[in-house]
Amino acid sequence: MMAKKHIKDGIYLVIDPAMERQMLLGQLRKALTGAVAAVQIWDNILPGEDIKALVEQVIALCRPFGIPVLINNRCQLVYETGLDGVHFDAIPQDFFAENHGNIIVGVTCGNDLATIEQAVVLGADYISFCSMFPSATATSCELVSPEIVIKARELTDMPIFLAGGITPQNMATLSSLPYNGIAVVSGIMKAAEPHEAIKEYQSKLNVK
Numbered sequence: 621m622m623a624k625k626h627i628k629d630g631i632y633l634v635i636d637p638a639m640e641r642q643m644l645l646g647q648l649r650k651a652l653t654g655a656v657a658a659v660q661i662w663d664n665i666l667p668g669e670d671i672k673a674l675v676e677q678v679i680a681l682c683r684p685f686g687i688p689v690l691i692n693n694r695c696q697l698v699y700e701t702g703l704d705g706v707h708f709d710a711i712p713q714d715f716f717a718e719n720h721g722n723i724i725v726g727v728t729c730g731n732d733l734a735t736i737e738q739a740v741v742l743g744a745d746y747i748s749f750c751s752m753f754p755s756a757t758a759t760s761c762e763l764v765s766p767e768i769v770i771k772a773r774e775l776t777d778m779p780i781f782l783a784g785g786i787t788p789q790n791m792a793t794l795s796s797l798p799y800n801g802i803a804v805v806s807g808i809m810k811a812a813e814p815h816e817a818i819k820e821y822q823s824k825l826n827v828k
Contacts, residue, residue, distance in 0.1 A: 624722040625688040625704045627746055629827045630657040631818055632781050632803040634692075636757070637674055638664045639809065644674075647809050648681055654818030656687050657801055658724075660707050662757075663692035675701045688724055698723055707748070711735065716742040726781075730762045733771060740776045747772065748803055751784025752794065757805045766797055773798040791824040800827060 633656050635648060648659070659682055665671050675691065679702045682689050688704035691697050695706040695715060705724025708715075716725075726746045727739040739747050749769055751761035761784055772780060782794060783803035791802070804821060811817035 625686075625724060627688060627724060627726075627779060627801075628657045629779065629800040630655055630825065631808070631821055632656075632658050632660065632748070632783075632801050633808055634660045634662050634757075634783075634803055634805045635678070635809055636662050636664050636805060637669060637671065638666050641674070644809070645677060645681065647811075647814050648678065651808055651814035651818060652681060652685050652687065654815040655822065656685070656818065658688045658690060660690045660692055660726075660803070662805070663694060663709075671697065672701060675703060679703065690724060690726065695723075705745070711738055711742065711744075728761070728783075729764075729768075729772065731765055731768050733768065736768075736772045736775055740778070744778065746779040746781060746800075747776075748781040748783050750803075752782050753785030753787075753790060755785035757784075766794075769797045769799065786821075788820045788824050791821070791826075795826045797826070801825070 633651055635644060679689050690705040690707050691703050692707050693709060697703055698706050707726040709728045711727055725744050726748055727744045728750050729735050729747045749764045752764055779800040781801045781803050782799050786802050787807055808814045808817045
């Protein structure tokens with residue numbers, strides 16, 4: 621595995637492997653002409669899907685841009701492919717008990733301050749709050765209180781990403797929050813022109 625990469629501030633793109641393969645790759649290819657901080661392959665894998673093949677295709681598209689690619693939950697794939705890291709929906713204690721210094725590790729957080737504290741203690745590289753707004757792709761997430769995001773920044777200086785139902789139209793309501801970027805799925809991958817959608821999101825980012 622190559623040296624550990626780091627996720628920059630900005631747009632964290634989440635892709636859905638349930639999307640038709642050529643459509644997914646085509647939309648991703650267009651999105652990468654914008655400025656993407658990272659790409660995560662969501663754990664929404666259809667039965668019989670050759671996930672390793674998809675992972676390698678995504679990596680091949682992202683590597684020339686230096687964009688890190690992460691998998692959602694399935695950390696074993698990091699060791700079997702060229703993935704740069706893993707994003708967990710829940711913290712697995714046995715994973716953090718081992719040495720994973722060259723892997724980017726992210727954790728989904730909600731309104732439970734204990735999860736944030738645990739991510740800090742266990743050495744996660746970033747946290748992502750889900751869901752800031754109602755979302756069709758974040759149905760398992762609770763709505764996050766803005767106050768919990770503020771408390772998280774008091775606990776850690778690690779990058780904070782916001783996720784769930786975020787659109788350019790509602791981003792103004794997030795302007796008072798301390799965050800490093802936003803995670804987006806359909807707002808980019810289902811856009812007619814993904815790179816233009818990224819530009820619109822970037823124009824609203826509250827990231828200095």
